[in-house]
Amino acid sequence: MYVNNYISQVTKGMSPDQYKEVAEELKTHILDSADAIAAEKNVEVDENIIREAISRMGPAEKMAKMYPKKKSWKLNSIVDSDICAKCGTCTVICPNNILSFEGKPELTEECLRNGHGMCFEVCPRVSSGKYQIKIRENFKEDYYYGKGDLKGQDGGAVTAFLKHLLDINKIDGAIVVGDEHWKPVSLIVQDAEDLLQTSKSKYSISTLEALKTAGEMGLQKVAVVALPCQINGLRKLQYFPYLAKHEEELGKSGKPAKLPKIEYLIGLFCTEKFDYGNIKEILKDNSINIKDAEKFDVKMGKLLVYVNGEEKKIDLKKIELCSGCNMCRDFDAELADVSIGSTGSPNGYSTIIIRTEKGEEIKNALELKEGVDVGAVEKLQSFKLKRFVRELKRRKENDEFVSFYWASDYAGVSKRSDGTYFIRIRAKPAGWYDVDEVKEVLDIAERYNARIKLTNRGAYEIHDISGFDVEEVALELNEKGLTTGSEGPLVRAILACPGKENCGSGLIDTTEICNIIEDKFKEKPTPYKFKIAISGCPNKCMRPQIHDTGIVGIKFPKTNEDKCNGCGRCSEVCKVEAINIRGETSYTNYNICIGCGKCQKACPHEAREVKEEGFMVYIGGKGGREIVEGASMKLKSVDEITNFIDGVLTVYNRYADKPQRERLAGTMKRIGQTKFLDEVKKVVEG
Numbered sequence: 044m045y046v047n048n049y050i051s052q053v054t055k056g057m058s059p060d061q062y063k064e065v066a067e068e069l070k071t072h073i074l075d076s077a078d079a080i081a082a083e084k085n086v087e088v089d090e091n092i093i094r095e096a097i098s099r100m101g102p103a104e105k106m107a108k109m110y111p112k113k114k115s116w117k118l119n120s121i122v123d124s125d126i127c128a129k130c131g132t133c134t135v136i137c138p139n140n141i142l143s144f145e146g147k148p149e150l151t152e153e154c155l156r157n158g159h160g161m162c163f164e165v166c167p168r169v170s171s172g173k174y175q176i177k178i179r180e181n182f183k184e185d186y187y188y189g190k191g192d193l194k195g196q197d198g199g200a201v202t203a204f205l206k207h208l209l210d211i212n213k214i215d216g217a218i219v220v221g222d223e224h225w226k227p228v229s230l231i232v233q234d235a236e237d238l239l240q241t242s243k244s245k246y247s248i249s250t251l252e253a254l255k256t257a258g259e260m261g262l263q264k265v266a267v268v269a270l271p272c273q274i275n276g277l278r279k280l281q282y283f284p285y286l287a288k289h290e291e292e293l294g295k296s297g298k299p300a301k302l303p304k305i306e307y308l309i310g311l312f313c314t315e316k317f318d319y320g321n322i323k324e325i326l327k328d329n330s331i332n333i334k335d336a337e338k339f340d341v342k343m344g345k346l347l348v349y350v351n352g353e354e355k356k357i358d359l360k361k362i363e364l365c366s367g368c369n370m371c372r373d374f375d376a377e378l379a380d381v382s383i384g385s386t387g388s389p390n391g392y393s394t395i396i397i398r399t400e401k402g403e404e405i406k407n408a409l410e411l412k413e414g415v416d417v418g419a420v421e422k423l424q425s426f427k428l429k430r431f432v433r434e435l436k437r438r439k440e441n442d443e444f445v446s447f448y449w450a451s452d453y454a455g456v457s458k459r460s461d462g463t464y465f466i467r468i469r470a471k472p473a474g475w476y477d478v479d480e481v482k483e484v485l486d487i488a489e490r491y492n493a494r495i496k497l498t499n500r501g502a503y504e505i506h507d508i509s510g511f512d513v514e515e516v517a518l519e520l521n522e523k524g525l526t527t528g529s530e531g532p533l534v535r536a537i538l539a540c541p542g543k544e545n546c547g548s549g550l551i552d553t554t555e556i557c558n559i560i561e562d563k564f565k566e567k568p569t570p571y572k573f574k575i576a577i578s579g580c581p582n583k584c585m586r587p588q589i590h591d592t593g594i595v596g597i598k599f600p601k602t603n604e605d606k607c608n609g610c611g612r613c614s615e616v617c618k619v620e621a622i623n624i625r626g627e628t629s630y631t632n633y634n635i636c637i638g639c640g641k642c643q644k645a646c647p648h649e650a651r652e653v654k655e656e657g658f659m660v661y662i663g664g665k666g667g668r669e670i671v672e673g674a675s676m677k678l679k680s681v682d683e684i685t686n687f688i689d690g691v692l693t694v695y696n697r698y699a700d701k702p703q704r705e706r707l708a709g710t711m712k713r714i715g716q717t718k719f720l721d722e723v724k725k726v727v728e729g
Contacts, residue, residue, distance in 0.1 A: 052103035117158035131250035132276030138294025207408035310376020312384025447510035455527035474501030549579030551596030570699035597638035
């Protein structure tokens with residue numbers, strides 16, 4: 044009891060992580076001191092001996108000063124648990140400049156938000172954001188190899204590409220890693236001559252400080268050459284509002300960190316990175332002065348060091364690996380515009396993986412050839428993944444902190460308030476499921492001891508999934524044909540009623556229309572969630588008028604006077620009292636008629652014929668905190684509807700300046716409904 048009381052006084056006000064560390068250290072120290080005192084007196088350790096040991100240590104207040112309280116920062120859980128990738132992204136986006144990077148990120152003074160801001164949200168070890176990023180960049184994976192006409196590592200492809208971008212004024216500068224005797228230093232390069240000084244590969248930890256410096260210098264557009272973890276952080280920065288659901292964090296000055304626009308992300312292949320001081324010592328132990336090293340390379344578990352043209356090999360196991368690398372799954376910078384490395388190419392050439400439309404620009408910088416040994420790249424991808432799996436297993440067995448950042452690699456995955464996850468299965472068109480599909484959902488939920496929720500859009504959600512299982516469950520669902528998704532700023536699963544095939548009131552085949560729209564717009568990225576609803580008739584059971592786009596089947600009647608005898612059956616079934624009987628003829632008040640078609644179905648003489656049929660389409664509706672009914676118009680065909688939705692999304696993307704904050708209704712209100720719809724019309728008409 045005395046030990047615990049003393050420890051509580053010393054650690055008062057510490058964070059949970061610091062408390063655990065200090066408490067263990069103090070307890071060990073107290074018990075060791077008690078053993079020593081007991082040995083001096085030739086007695087057993089008892090309460091009095093423990094009291095004496097604590098007394099010799101001094102008052103708790105004095106001892107507490109030996110353990111300065113760690114500044115409260117939300118990212119401490121990532122840094123202290125050795126999950127931190129040491130990419131440096133958090134340090135460059137802090138608008139108050141209170142983060143430093145000396146081997147790892149650290150607060151230099153108290154943060155008003157305790158780190159509940161951009162530093163946490165852009166961290167690639169908090170979440171990858173990969174699914175949302177990939178659907179917005181439309182990623183691909185085209186393999187080539189080539190070399191530039193400038194001196195550089197493995198053919199100088201990076202150097203040649205940067206020179207090309209500078210020459211054609213695509214960028215104002217490039218953020219690269221230079222070195223001071225091979226110690227990585229973040230640099231800004233604005234001309235080809237400087238590029239030649241930065242062309243060698245470095246394998247130790249580097250930062251992105253030059254990115255912030257470039258912004259302060261007034262550079263507008265830059266390319267960044269970086270490692271996979273840094274690429275991930277910078278991609279999250281590019282798409283920050285979509286991932287974090289708010290704008291950039293403002294500092295005490297009322298402004299965000301001043302950074303240039305990142306036009307190109309050039310990723311480098313990376314198996315791991317090392318501590319610079321450790322590399323320096325290891326080289327010294329092998330009689331190599333780091334100042335004499337001409338080039339470094341990593342191959343077959345060896346660090347290759349070239350001195351005076353001679354290759355020297357050092358076992359990588361002897362070099363201290365950056366702890367966060369054990370939790371890395373990315374070898375070839377999957378989120379870069381173009382990824383570059385030596386693996387898979389002939390000597391003297393670089394492997395080049397083009398992933399985005401911007402990455403295609405490298406084809407204008409150097410001649411590319413096909414024939415990369417993709418298997419060699421996949422082998423190192425597999426190596427990193429296996430190392431990750433081993434580390435994850437070790438952490439699970441030792442009950443160590445894991446962030447499960449890779450869960451956001453997958454569509455439809457979200458974290459619950461209790462720390463577990465749920466996975467949303469994108470609802471089948473119009474909410475129809477095969478019996479076997481439902482059985483698959485039940486089977487997976489049962490095997491993972493999960494619960495099932497059916498959403499109001501007809502989607503299944505599987506809840507209470509452990510972070511250790513979430514990837515496996517997501518992959519298994521997709522393999523069974525159950526597409527995960529319909530979560531986040533994108534076109535959500537389409538809501539539809541049973542339609543004319545299943546409901547007596549239905550005028551249109553809602554399932555068929557739903558399938559057509561789903562095929563074209565499924566998971567299409569949007570500034571905010573975009574909801575579509577289809578109702579088979581003007582009863583509007585699916586509330587189409589308060590969706591971003593609502594579709595209603597309509598059928599307006601006209602009277603065939605030769606067949607009508609004025610029996611009044613049509614008037615009896617009309618719910619809105621739009622029909623009057625005068626003599627032997629029924630007349631329709633089109634100012635009241637909603638086009639539900641009931642009168643046509645009810646007429647015993649087939650005297651109520653079709654005057655006009657098609658769809659009433661609503662645009663810009665919204666439910667939730669504020670109810671907004673959308674603007675309405677008539678369209679005649681499903682093709683017109685899909686073209687119209689395409690136009691709406693184009694104009695919405697053009698004008699929405701607050702991603703994840705402004706629904707379509709808000710954008711239309713801000714710029715004007717008439718102007719918005721006029722621009723949609725122009726897009727549709729081409």
